[in-house]
Amino acid sequence: MTKTSQGNSFISDVPHVSVAPMMDWTDRHCRYFHRLISPHVRLYTEMVTTGAMIHGDCERFLRFNAEEHPVALQLGGSDPKALAECAKIGEDFGYDEINLNCGCPSDRVQSGNFGACLMAEPELVAECYTAMANTVDIPVTIKCRIAIDGEEEFPFLNKFIDTISKAGCENFIVHARKAWLNGLSPKENRDIPPLRYDIVSDIKNLYPNLNFVLNGGIKTIEETQENLSVFDGVMIGREAYSNPYILAEIERKIFGNHDIQGRKKIALAMIPYIERQQKDYGVPVKSITRHMIGLFHHQPGAKQWRRYISENAHQADSAKDLIVGALKAAEKAAAAKRLAA
Numbered sequence: 001m002t003k004t005s006q007g008n009s010f011i012s013d014v015p016h017v018s019v020a021p022m023m024d025w026t027d028r029h030c031r032y033f034h035r036l037i038s039p040h041v042r043l044y045t046e047m048v049t050t051g052a053m054i055h056g057d058c059e060r061f062l063r064f065n066a067e068e069h070p071v072a073l074q075l076g077g078s079d080p081k082a083l084a085e086c087a088k089i090g091e092d093f094g095y096d097e098i099n100l101n102c103g104c105p106s107d108r109v110q111s112g113n114f115g116a117c118l119m120a121e122p123e124l125v126a127e128c129y130t131a132m133a134n135t136v137d138i139p140v141t142i143k144c145r146i147a148i149d150g151e152e153e154f155p156f157l158n159k160f161i162d163t164i165s166k167a168g169c170e171n172f173i174v175h176a177r178k179a180w181l182n183g184l185s186p187k188e189n190r191d192i193p194p195l196r197y198d199i200v201s202d203i204k205n206l207y208p209n210l211n212f213v214l215n216g217g218i219k220t221i222e223e224t225q226e227n228l229s230v231f232d233g234v235m236i237g238r239e240a241y242s243n244p245y246i247l248a249e250i251e252r253k254i255f256g257n258h259d260i261q262g263r264k265k266i267a268l269a270m271i272p273y274i275e276r277q278q279k280d281y282g283v284p285v286k287s288i289t290r291h292m293i294g295l296f297h298h299q300p301g302a303k304q305w306r307r308y309i310s311e312n313a314h315q316a317d318s319a320k321d322l323i324v325g326a327l328k329a330a331e332k333a334a335a336a337k338r339l340a341a
């Protein structure tokens, strides 16, 4: 018996924009920071493997802040039973969506037989989907590439989507490039294979009733808006991390929210959060401020902000001293620039 996720809250009348799952980057501190900038974007965890969840410290991997909603847990795995168990744990923790990683090409992931190599086994992915969807009431979604290795993109993706949608899956996030499982590093696999939005758009045309979120290479509001008119949603990865204030622009221009906070307010609002994390969990200041380095991207004083945080965070005990010091350095540089102009 399969269960469809139709009518779920994954795609609604509100535009669908999300920040991609990024290992070592989108931890709960990063997501809290992104959420301060944007109340509406959907956030994703880093990938958590079923092995880590079943045999490791679940609470440590899955803990998140109530403010993060809507937030999705990304799972890595290929055993339907283990995935179903982990999806249930994720649902019980309060996550809003379970996402299965079928797009990551790293060696470590391939040796565990999950990530992008799963695209070669659509029947297995369909089984994984069914096991998870039959166990939880929240949406189960799939994140994939358009193809792997020498496969021809359109027929390959078509077979993948056809097989998994027949199991009831309606929500796909597609990183619009191939993954080369041999010969390219994960980083190269995010840049070298060409972006093919046309393939994803052809697939959307073929399956108009399924939801497709486009991912890969989106860097501007204009690109986000343009792609939202073709696809059911847009997922932004690296740009949201290196230039997080783009999320404020998304709030304003895409969600129509004009009640957004300036960069300085966001920076100051992180201080009580960092203090709580230090006190409750012993989290070092630098583990949180590392995600804030890009806050002033392209603004006068951006370099001084970045440099102050980078040079001082490793020994910082006081979040307030660090952030106020970095703000002062940035403001001083911006004022000097204004005077010189």
Ligand SMILES: Cc1cc2nc3c(=O)[nH]c(=O)nc-3n(C[C@H](O)[C@H](O)[C@H](O)COP(=O)(O)O)c2cc1C
Pocket (backbone or CB within 6 Å): 020, 021, 022, 023, 024, 025, 046, 047, 074, 101, 102, 103, 104, 143, 175, 190, 215, 216, 217, 218, 235, 236, 237, 238, 239
């Ligand atoms: C540092 C880093 C870590 C990533 N980790 C994951 C991951 O855990 N799971 C996943 O599905 N994709 C992962 N990705 C891929 C992104 O989710 C996204 O698909 C990719 O960066 C393309 O989107 P972009 O061009 O907007 O960055 C990672 C990307 C980066 C840069």
